[in-house]
Amino acid sequence: MASEQTINALMCGTGEYTTGWTGSGASQSDKKIGVVALTLFDLRRRGKVDHLAMVGVNGKKFPAIREHLQTNIAGAYKDMDVSFDEFPKNNLVDAESYKQAIDKMKPGEAVIIFTPDTTHYPIAVYAIERGLHVLVTKPATKLLSHHNDLIALAKKHKVCCWVEHHKRFDPVYSDAKARAATLGEFNFFNAWMSQPKSQLTTFKDWAGKESDISYYLSSHHIDVCCWILQDTAVPTRVVASAATGIATSEPYNCVPQTEDTITLLVDWQSTKSQTHKGTAVYTASWTAPLKAGVHSAQHWYYMAEKGEISVDQAHRGYDVTLDETGKAWYNPFYMKYSPSESGHFDGQRGYGYISIEKFIDAARSVNAGLTTADEYDKNGFPTIANTVLTTAILHAGRISLDEKRPVGIKKEGDLWVLE
Structure with missing residues (x-):
């Protein structure tokens, strides 16, 4: 069995929960600097994640998003690299740019989906069919038939497909x-x-x-x-x-x-x-x-x-x-945004962070042959089968x-x- 290696990840969705950016400026909610990107940037600092990419529909948003992340994450925490590859490129607007982003990935890498509800299913299907592990925000799908499809696809391709029900980690x-x-x-x-x-x-x-x-x-x-x-x-x-x-x-x-x-x-x-x-x-x-x-x-x-x-x-x-x-x-308990004594991000114990880290850990373990994806169905994790x-x-x-x-x-x- 191989040792656990770092994993590359694609963030699908560029909105409030991913970046803290809403298009009209920083979110005014309790997620002003987001959850997904911040967590993955920190997991990269900790050696669990390597290359990161982000895909949205409107590529024109990325300059503002990058400035927001640079100021509020890289500028707020020590040793925080906020670099990522973007899709669509060149300020294009493309509702199917997730396909271009996923096509550049290799089996065993991870896709994290925080997009409008109706888009969860087609993005997840496209990723799973290419051997990628998937974490999708709730609701996983709007239709029960689509949820059943994802259960079958994840089993067929032997990948982790989890739903980001972070309250299970509260x-x-x-x-x-x-x-x-x-x-x-x-x-x-x-x-x-x-x-x-x-x-x-x-x-x-x-x-x-x-x-x-x-x-x-x-x-x-x-x-x-x-x-x-x-x-x-x-x-x-x-x-x-x-x-x-x-x-x-x-x-x-x-x-x-x-x-x-x-x-x-x-x-x-x-x-x-x-x-x-x-x-x-x-x-x-x-x-x-x-x-x-x-x-x-x-x-x-x-x-x-x-x-x-x-x-x-x-x-x-x-x-x-x-x-x-x-x-x-x-x-x-959800996300701690204040830095540690050393100036680093200090929210690793928040259940918003843990829900993403647990998925990344499972994907890395499956890639290394230490576990199989269906083992997590037996342990109360929010897998696609368990939800x-x-x-x-x-x-x-x-x-x-x-x-x-x-x-x-x-x-x-x-x-x-x-x-």
Whole structure:
């Protein structure tokens, strides 16, 4: 067996989560210098990653992105190389430039996809078919059939295909999952997640057109619930409801079909007891107040036959008050942007960082022959196989809204399908 070597990686998507740049300037959210690029630059400094590339649709953005990264990352942290190869080149605009970028890669390299929801599937397919490891942001796909395709493709090509469900690496969530396992049969789960109305401006190009707030936000806590209940209960039916009127009004003027808040009611069936059934309510909104003190309000409650768990992810007893902006709650457990005593980046313990590092480590291990890609399905990692029910619930919710009916979820052979 070979030793683990560094790995080359391509970042698909140049927006807020990758670079912290939104096109109109640095993001005003809690990701002002991004997550993906910053993490990969640091993994390169640490000797895990080598050559980096970034692909978007509009090559005209790259000069501003490079200046942003140079000032706010290279200029803020010691020994941080922010160089990368760009696609499309020469200020071109090309929606399929990801193909050119991927064609230059070799099997065993990594592709990290943070692009609009409808583009995840074609990019992931193109990469996996060329023997590349893939990390895709949530939701992995909008359609359950596409998710099933990626499971089969990853298995065929023996590559890692993971979904960037970083909340699985939150120490509080991880501890809560372990404690939930001791509480007996599941009974009730309730999750809330919201972001301020300003997000309707940030995401206006696709909000209500290519995806919705349930796919964008509820994907986080639906996956947490599926993760907690893995091997103990399965979803059987989804009914969705939505509030409207804010996103489509002034000053946001989103397309007429844009929902403000979406709630999914999901029935769960125990796999160990026919008499035990549970219910879950997942709500997501992007019409929260502009100055709520947190970028993402988020909490969830879990009840089982022997106890309950309540988690407020947004408020962890750490708040800062400023004359100009008032009180704000921060979450350094996610990404710590302040430098270390030596001046280096110091966010390696943040679960936003860890979720990317774990994927890179898995890809390097598979390349070295130390593990196989399917081994990670058995260990609770957010692999494409382990996250299929999250997509099933989200897709069922969208159908329920569009067709105004309950949608069933069942297993046919090895495949999960919708009714």
